[in-house]
Structures are given as C-alpha cells and as structure tokens.
Amino acid sequence: MRVLGLVLAAVVLCSSTPVQGQTYTNFGEGTASCGEWTEHHHPQQLAPRTAIQNSWLHGFLTAASLYRTGGPDFATPADSFGAIAWVSNYCRQNPLDNLAKAANALTNELRRRIPN
Numbered sequence: 001m002r003v004l005g006l007v008l009a010a011v012v013l014c015s016s017t018p019v020q021g022q023t024y025t026n027f028g029e030g031t032a033s034c035g036e037w038t039e040h041h042h043p044q045q046l047a048p049r050t051a052i053q054n055s056w057l058h059g060f061l062t063a064a065s066l067y068r069t070g071g072p073d074f075a076t077p078a079d080s081f082g083a084i085a086w087v088s089n090y091c092r093q094n095p096l097d098n099l100a101k102a103a104n105a106l107t108n109e110l111r112r113r114i115p116n
Contacts, residue, residue: 029056030100034091037099041088053099054084060103074110 029052040047061083065075083106090102 026098026100029053030060030098030103032099033095034097034099034102035095037087037091037102038095041084041091054080056099057083057087057103060100061107064103064107072114074107074114078110 032053036049037053040049040053058080061075061078065073068074086106086109087099087102090105091097091099094102
C-alpha cells in the first residue's frame, strides 16, 4: 500500500503544471538572455547556437501544450517560424529577460488568442 501511495504521489508531482506566479526551475538555453537570443538570430548570419535555442523553444512550447490545464490546445495555430519570429520581437524589446520568460510570454499570447 505504501508503494502505491508513493507511485501516485510521483504521478501527481510529475503531471502537475506551473500555475501563474508559481516558481519553477529553468534549465539549459532557457537561462540565456534575450540579448543572447537576438545576437544569435541574425537572418544574414545564423550562429550554430541558433538551432539549439530554437529546439529549446520548441520543447518549451510542446511541454506547455502537453501539461496545460484543460481547454483547447493553444499551440495548434502556432508554427515554428511564427514562434521564432514572435520570440525574436519580444527579445529585441526585452533584452534583459531570459529565454524562458520570452517563451512563457509566447504561451500566454497563444492562450489569449484562442477563440472562446
């Protein structure tokens, strides 16, 4: 019985979603500043790190979509190029924010655009 309780607790913890205002741990490219994102996303000269940052963004959006709390999938209307362009615009305006904050702002924007 104790093992079942531990398993259920693990499932609940792993399947929970961050609530607005709740803190979470940020890993990898999510810790990079928007200034770094902007530096690596010049259309004329893409840096090798660009693909890594783009992949991190796609993973963030996928996880946010997977662990959403009910409602329609907010990520469905988004496409890869649109998401990257949106984050690029955000980062140009907020160079001191990190990539995780930019990605979270994008998920909030996508949720806002879901028709009621």
